[in-house]
Amino acid sequence: MYQQPCKMRTIALESCENIDESFLSTCISRFKYLRLLKLTNASWELLPSSIVSLKHLRSLDLTANERITALPNSICKLQSLQTLNLCGCVNLEEFPRDMRNLISLRWLELTTKQSSFPENGVGCLTSLRFLSIWECSNLMCLPRDTSYLASLRTVIIGNCKQLDLVIPLRLQKLGIRKVPRMVALPEWFQGATNTLQVLVIEDCENLEALPGWLRSFTSLRRLILNSCPKLLSLPEEMHRLTALTDVWIVDCPDLERRCQRDTGEDWPKISHVPNVYFE
Structure with missing residues (x-):
């Protein structure tokens, strides 16, 4: 039956x-x-x-x-x-x-042993809004053709030791964690000038500076810097970022000391918090 x-x-x-x-x-x-x-x-x-x-x-x-x-x-x-x-x-x-x-x-959300993404793969997902890439120790580059990823708004990258960051997209949220090859934010990042709202950088041991053009990110409302020991200062005139309401600096000793010394009335409150991710 x-x-x-x-x-x-x-x-x-x-x-x-x-x-x-x-x-x-x-x-x-x-x-x-x-x-x-x-x-x-x-x-x-x-x-x-x-x-x-x-x-x-x-x-x-x-x-x-x-x-x-x-x-x-x-x-x-x-x-x-x-x-x-x-x-x-x-x-x-x-x-x-x-x-x-x-x-x-x-x-x-993915983890893979691949060193690169194949054609007709992740880079062609036209509806994708959230992409998280974790523990991809062999991955050297992100999808080469990202022109299809028009809907992508959030990217989180963690513990990808070989990865070169190239994400020419209009992102709203970007998280970067354990990417030791990153010494400075790459130039392509300026493509998100008018759209990025949340930037989280954690455990990037060789990050030395944030670029001056970061102050042109007029939509940025949250900046989280955690465990970046070589980071010494923030760009000047950050008070231009009128949408910025949260700046959290954790385990960046020299940067914390300098910000605490230089903070003025126009500067957002600096908090000591544990690991923080996206809301």
Whole structure:
């Protein structure tokens, strides 16, 4: 006797060390109406190609699966998918070749062993608004062709030791963490002069200065500088940034001392806070 698929909408498991591929295959075959599938800290190597049958899936979270090496190209047919989290998948060797077909994808968090992104990949996601790149120790450059990323507003980059930053986009929020190759903010950054609202720079051990042209960022409202020991000063006339209401400086000893000495009435309050991310 024919049985209709169960209309379960959500499966969310925080710790999946003892769950094998057969469990995942069963979920895919039985629950055709899933909207959210979250299986974090899993220990299987492959995502079944049958995931293409989850036509209604909007969010797929595979955070911290340290054994998975690849994703099936069939995942690119999930045209309802809006969120994909692959953060902490430290052995992920490559992304599907047709990622540009994820036409609804708005949020992407990833870790990869790749040194560069392939054509028709991340750089072609026209709906993408949030991109987080973590622990990509081999990654040397971001997508070469970013002309399709017109919707991208937030980029967070963390612990990418080989990465050269080139992001010629009109961003609203930018977070950079553990990028030791960065000595100064690159010139392309001026492309966000009229749009950037939040700038977070953390654990950039060789960052020596912020450029004078930063004071032209008229939309900037939050500046967070954390653990940048070589950073000695801020650009002059920062009081021109009338939208800037929060400046948080943490573990930048010389900069903290200088700012505390030079702060005037027009300068925003400087706070000592723990690690701070985006709101």
